[in-house]
Amino acid sequence: MIVEVGHYALILALALSIIQGVLPLIGAQLGYDSWVAVARPVAIIQFGFVSISFAALTCAYVGSDFSVLNVAMNSHSAKPLLYKVSGVWGNHEGSLLLWVLILTLFAATVAVFGGNLPPDLRARVLSVQALIGAGFLLFMLLASNPFERLVPAPLEGQGLNPLLQDPGLAFHPPFLYLGYVGFSMAFSFAVAALIEGRVDAAWARWVRPWTLAAWCFLTLGIALGSWWAYYELGWGGFWFWDPVENASLMPWLAGTALLHTALVVEKRDALKSWTILLAILTFSLSLLGTFLVRSGVLTSVHAFATDPARGVFILMFLVLVVGGSLTLFAIRAPGLKSGGLFAPVSREGALILNNLLLTTACATVLLGTLYPLFLDALTGEKVSVGPPYFHATFVPLMAPAIVAAGIGPLLAWKRGDLVGALGRLRAALAVTVAVALATLVFAAEAPVLAVSGVALGTWLVAASLGDFVERIRLFRGPFGETRRRAKHLPRAAYGVTIAHAGAGIAVLGIVVSATWESERLQVVKVGDSVPVGGYEFTFRGIQDARGANYNAVRGIFDVTRGGDPVAVMTPETRVYDTPRQTTTEAAIRPTPTADLYAVIGDPNGAGGWATRLYHKPLVHWIWFGAILMAVGGFVSLSDRRHRVGAPRRRTARVGTRAGTSQAAKA
Amino acid sequence: MTRRRRRLYFIVSSLTMLGVATALALNAFRENLVFFHSPSEIAEKGIPAERRFRLGGIVEENSVAQGNDGVTISFRVTDTAASVPVRHRGLLPDLFREGQGVVADGSLDKDGTFIATEILAKHDETYMPPEVAAALKKAGRWQGE
Numbered sequence: 001m002i003v004e005v006g007h008y009a010l011i012l013a014l015a016l017s018i019i020q021g022v023l024p025l026i027g028a029q030l031g032y033d034s035w036v037a038v039a040r041p042v043a044i045i046q047f048g049f050v051s052i053s054f055a056a057l058t059c060a061y062v063g064s065d066f067s068v069l070n071v072a073m074n075s076h077s078a079k080p081l082l083y084k085v086s087g088v089w090g091n092h093e094g095s096l097l098l099w100v101l102i103l104t105l106f107a108a109t110v111a112v113f114g115g116n117l118p119p120d121l122r123a124r125v126l127s128v129q130a131l132i133g134a135g136f137l138l139f140m141l142l143a144s145n146p147f148e149r150l151v152p153a154p155l156e157g158q159g160l161n162p163l164l165q166d167p168g169l170a171f172h173p174p175f176l177y178l179g180y181v182g183f184s185m186a187f188s189f190a191v192a193a194l195i196e197g198r199v200d201a202a203w204a205r206w207v208r209p210w211t212l213a214a215w216c217f218l219t220l221g222i223a224l225g226s227w228w229a230y231y232e233l234g235w236g237g238f239w240f241w242d243p244v245e246n247a248s249l250m251p252w253l254a255g256t257a258l259l260h261t262a263l264v265v266e267k268r269d270a271l272k273s274w275t276i277l278l279a280i281l282t283f284s285l286s287l288l289g290t291f292l293v294r295s296g297v298l299t300s301v302h303a304f305a306t307d308p309a310r311g312v313f314i315l316m317f318l319v320l321v322v323g324g325s326l327t328l329f330a331i332r333a334p335g336l337k338s339g340g341l342f343a344p345v346s347r348e349g350a351l352i353l354n355n356l357l358l359t360t361a362c363a364t365v366l367l368g369t370l371y372p373l374f375l376d377a378l379t380g381e382k383v384s385v386g387p388p389y390f391h392a393t394f395v396p397l398m399a400p401a402i403v404a405a406g407i408g409p410l411l412a413w414k415r416g417d418l419v420g421a422l423g424r425l426r427a428a429l430a431v432t433v434a435v436a437l438a439t440l441v442f443a444a445e446a447p448v449l450a451v452s453g454v455a456l457g458t459w460l461v462a463a464s465l466g467d468f469v470e471r472i473r474l475f476r477g478p479f480g481e482t483r484r485r486a487k488h489l490p491r492a493a494y495g496v497t498i499a500h501a502g503a504g505i506a507v508l509g510i511v512v513s514a515t516w517e518s519e520r521l522q523v524v525k526v527g528d529s530v531p532v533g534g535y536e537f538t539f540r541g542i543q544d545a546r547g548a549n550y551n552a553v554r555g556i557f558d559v560t561r562g563g564d565p566v567a568v569m570t571p572e573t574r575v576y577d578t579p580r581q582t583t584t585e586a587a588i589r590p591t592p593t594a595d596l597y598a599v600i601g602d603p604n605g606a607g608g609w610a611t612r613l614y615h616k617p618l619v620h621w622i623w624f625g626a627i628l629m630a631v632g633g634f635v636s637l638s639d640r641r642h643r644v645g646a647p648r649r650r651t652a653r654v655g656t657r658a659g660t661s662q663a664a665k666a
Numbered sequence: 667m668t669r670r671r672r673r674l675y676f677i678v679s680s681l682t683m684l685g686v687a688t689a690l691a692l693n694a695f696r697e698n699l700v701f702f703h704s705p706s707e708i709a710e711k712g713i714p715a716e717r718r719f720r721l722g723g724i725v726e727e728n729s730v731a732q733g734n735d736g737v738t739i740s741f742r743v744t745d746t747a748a749s750v751p752v753r754h755r756g757l758l759p760d761l762f763r764e765g766q767g768v769v770a771d772g773s774l775d776k777d778g779t780f781i782a783t784e785i786l787a788k789h790d791e792t793y794m795p796p797e798v799a800a801a802l803k804k805a806g807r808w809q810g811e
Contacts (some may be wrong), residue, residue: 163789233787234757297796344675356680360687367691382702382797384720385695386771392694397687489783523736582760583792601757604736612757 003068006056007147010097012138013049013104016042019602020107020130024123025195036119039126040111046130047101047108051112054088054101061088067153070094070146076159076578078549086170087160092294092310093146095173096136099290102174102181103133110185117206124192125185132184135317140402143310152305159578162550168228176248177222180286182214183255190276191325194332204265207279209637211262215255222248223626234584234599236519236614238622241390243298246369247289253362254282257355264351268342268413272351273333278359280329284322285362285456291318297373311597346416350408357401362392402456402507405500406463424470428462443516453511460504468497485499495636502628509621521607533615535559535596537569542609546623550574552585555609559589566591571600595619700771704801705748708774715774721750721782722769722798730764743768743780747805752780759787767789767798 020042027035057070061084066072074091075084083090089098096617107129114122140146163169189207193199225248230238239245258278264271292298295311342348368385375381406428410421422429436455439446469475471493472485518533529538542555552572559566576583589596594617601610702720703713713719721743729742739758742749752770762768762785770782786795 161790234760235787309691315688341672352679356683364687364691371695382800383699386698386700389691389694389698392698393687393690444708504794521737579791584760585755599757601737602732604732608736610737610757 002056002059003065003147003149006053006060007145009049009052009056010093010137010147012159013046013100015135016046016049016140017104017130017134017137020046021127021134022059023127025127028120028127029195033119036123039123041487043104043111043126043130046133047104050097050101050104052521053449054097057094057097058085058088061085065153066155066157067151068146068148069148069150072150072154072157075157075159076549077156078577079160079165080548082167082170083160083165085162087517089173090160090164090169093140093144095177096140097145097146098174099177099181100133100136100140101131102177103136103184106181106185107133114206121192121196121203124195125188125378128188128191129184132188132321135320136430139310139313139317143313154379156578159549159576160583161579162574162576162583163232165549166228166232168224168232172221172224172228174221175217175224179214179216179218179221179255180248180251180289182210182217183251183258183279183283183286185210185214186258186279188323190279191328194276194325194328197332197335199265199276199336201266201269204262204275204563208259208262208266211255211259211279212633214630215252215259216630216637218248218252218255219626219630219633222252223623223630227623230619231586231588232583234612236517236586236597236599236612236616238619241368241387243369244293246365247292250362250365250369251282251285251289253358253365254278254285257358257362258282260351264348268348270342270348272336274355276333276336277329278355278382280322280325281359284318284325285366287314287318287321292369298369301464342413343415345418347408347411347413349416350404350411353404354401354408357397357404360399361394361397364397365390368393398563398606399452399456402460402503405503406460409496409500410462410467425463425466428459428466428471431462447515447555450511450515453515454508455460457504457506457508457511460507461501462504464497464500464504468493490634491639494641495632495634498635499632499634501631502625502630502632504625505621505628506623506625509618509625513616513619513622516617517619520613522611523604524611530611530613532596532613533594533617535615537598539609539611543570545572547574549578550576553600555598555611557587559596567596569596569598571598573600590620593617598613683717702769702797704745704804705743705750706745706801706805707750708750713774718771720769720771720796720797721748721752721780722767722788722801724798724802725762725766725768727764740779743770745801745805750780751778752782754782754785756785759785761788761791767794769795769798784787 020039023035027033027038033102047416057068059065060068060071061075062076062081062083064071064075066075070093071090075087079087088094106140107126110117110122110125110129114125161548186207189203189210193203225245226238229240230236258275261271261275261278263615265275289315291311294314297311371385374382375383406425407418409422410416410424411418432455435458439451439454443450467535471489472482474482476482520530520532522530524530524539526539526541529536531537536559538558540558540561543554543556545552545554552574554570554572557569557571559569567589569589571587572585574583574585575581584599584601587598592616597614597616601612603609690754700718700720702722705723707713709737711726723743723745726742726744726749731740732738733740733753735759738753738755740751740753742762743752744750752772754770754772767788769786770780771784771786772780772782775781788795
């Protein structure tokens with residue numbers, strides 16, 4: 001019964017999305033106010049129906065209703081509750097439902113909180129959003145219905161893939177989707193602006209919070225995913241340049257660019273058509289990501305069983321969305337008048353450089369990801385593009401972006417003073433040089449690339465903090481003055497400092513862990529000691545253990561450093577009951593400067609066990625940095641200019657001027 | 667600065683960036699494209715030793731053996747028409763099993779043994795890498811769609 005309600009609600013949601021996608025759009029064009037007024041309530045009700053649908057599926061999962069095909073295929077009554085719930089989106093149909101839920105949630109948020117948006121713009125935004133939703137709802141009902149019944153109902157379900165039964169991965173898809181789908185708001189705003197033929201500072205101010213929120217969630221989603229790969233897959237790596245990973249990195253890169261260029265539209269009324277194009281591309285890359293993951297056209301280490309037929313639908317939808325919006329862009333973009341002249345050395349100039357580098361890097365990732373597909377289609381030759389390609393293209397493009405990110409925030413709008421900015425950063429420069437020299441001296445045989453990487457990361461952290469210290473005049477005046485300045489500094493400035501420093505920390509984590517990692521692979525017998533990175537791992541034996549729905553073989557290692565005990569580490573190999581599948585659970589022990597990482601493999605039949613032990617310096621900085629980046633985004637989002645900011649259109653220019661002079665003073 | 671000059675700067679810098687990216691990409695491509703070969707293709711074409719590529723197929727039944735050091739594994743990869751001996755030093759992925767599809771990254775040594783530097787893991791027992799499915803189809807033994 002509940003399941004039928006959910007199914008029915010989904011059909012109603014489709015009907016509403018078609019209404020919402022058509023009426024307000026026509027109404028805004030022809031000036032029918034009553035048609036325009038449809039958008040708000042319908043958006044809210046539509047979200048209500050999709051929520052009912054989602055709740056119904058969740059009920060079916062929690063209550064283990066195996067008469068539902070989707071539940072029977074992906075759940076099991078003995079599974080812990082958390083994984084029953086996360087099982088809802090741990091499969092194709094359910095993840096689409098989550099996607100649509102978030103899509104309609106964003107639309108409903110615009111409907112509820114978009115009170116200060118001009119009614120026509122709001123109606124058009126909601127319409128475009130609804131059309132995207134209609135496509136996905138149609139796809140679900142026709143080809144991926146999560147509510148399909150199974151007759152006769154089995155007594156027990158097939159169980160969820162054990163690799164997915166993990167807290168990191170339970171929350172990875174919701175965050176990722178909040179990011180992907182969040183960019184749909186930027187897309188809808190862009191298309192609405194193109195239909196209207198008007199892009200101004202007020203428009204940018206409405207778009208930026210959505211983009212920023214989406215970006216923060218995507219950052220967290222990617223970080224969670226890579227953290228999961230790091231501890232769950234037991235290879236000790238965190239990023240493999242796999243197509244499925246690239247699929248999430250591309251919208252992130254384009255979204256990062258969008259975030260920065262929207263700032264230029266908001267503050268300086270320039271770069272309008274570029275921003276619109278970027279908004280379209282960012283969401284298109286999100287759709288492309290969904291297509292790549294869901295269709296399984298590419299060999300991926302993260303791929304789950306997939307259905308190519310479904311990929312065709314998403315591909316057609318992708319062509320329709322990208323083709324349609326780009327055509328609209330081609331027709332309307334030449335009419336967008338840009339204001340705001342500026343010199344090459346200026347805040348605008350730095351942001352353009354940032355954009356060029358990020359989008360070019362994104363393009364090289366796209367090329368590397370899709371090239372195997374093209375070659376296969378054209379010549380039938382099977383190839384793969386591995387990490388070396390991405391290291392050779394992506395890294396050199398990101399390096400100047402990191403250098404620029406340290407200087408950019410210090411340049412004034414319109415015309416900046418590069419020498420002056422560098423002068424204010426001389427402390428940061430000194431720190432960077434000192435750290436680079438120290439690395440050269442203390443880490444013998446450090447490769448040049450690693451030293452430059454360390455220098456880059458240090459530079460970004462030092463420059464961001466240096467700029468902040470400079471702004472609040474820390475230690476340069478009376479403390480009261482510093483406090484007053486710190487209090488009056490806009491939250492957005494705090495956000496920039498935190499996010500940029502976070503990026504620098506992540507860079508340091510990546511470079512240091514990749515360069516100075518120690519790895520030992522060997523067979524150990526009880527009592528054997530293995531030295532790894534200054535620590536001694538002593539194997540104490542094997543224990544059998546029983547978990548909620550698995551049996552585990554647990555290896556026990558005493559870890560000491562210079563004779564002092566540090567930790568007891570217990571890596572496991574688990575065999576789950578249903579489906580009967582083995583997983584490796586690495587034991588990870590973070591210390592202030594490194595992660596200790598242990599994996600236990602198969603017995604050799606003579607009392608020995610294959611084991612892999614790592615010492616990974618600073619590896620946790622990668623995720624700490626990513627979290628800081630997201631925190632920076634959220635802090636920036638809490639800036640009152642975002643909450644109360646969006647002024648009415650006519651006063652927009654005045655508001656912008658005030659904002660500019662304030663920023664210049666600060 | 668006039669609008670036209672600014673546009674010129676923008677276009678020139680974009681083109682430069684694009685040029686740099688193309689150069690980087692082409693250069694990286696030449697060195698880093700990793701081809702995929704099935705055991706039959708290796709038998710037919712004769713791939714030179716030391717050249718990196720990906721090998722895919724099915725892990726032959728009863729072929730997995732452990733080396734003396736306990737961490738070297740050897741097995742044979744087959745597409746049912748031909749097979750290739752493989753050696754790998756490291757822990758095997760959880761879903762590695764005889765009779766299942768596998769993709770390995772590495773190169774042939776002088777004796778024609780494939781030294782795998784990496785065995786690509788799968789997350790899902792029913793997942794079949796598209797290349798392996800195609801290779802099996804070519805060998806004429808694939809029962810799937």
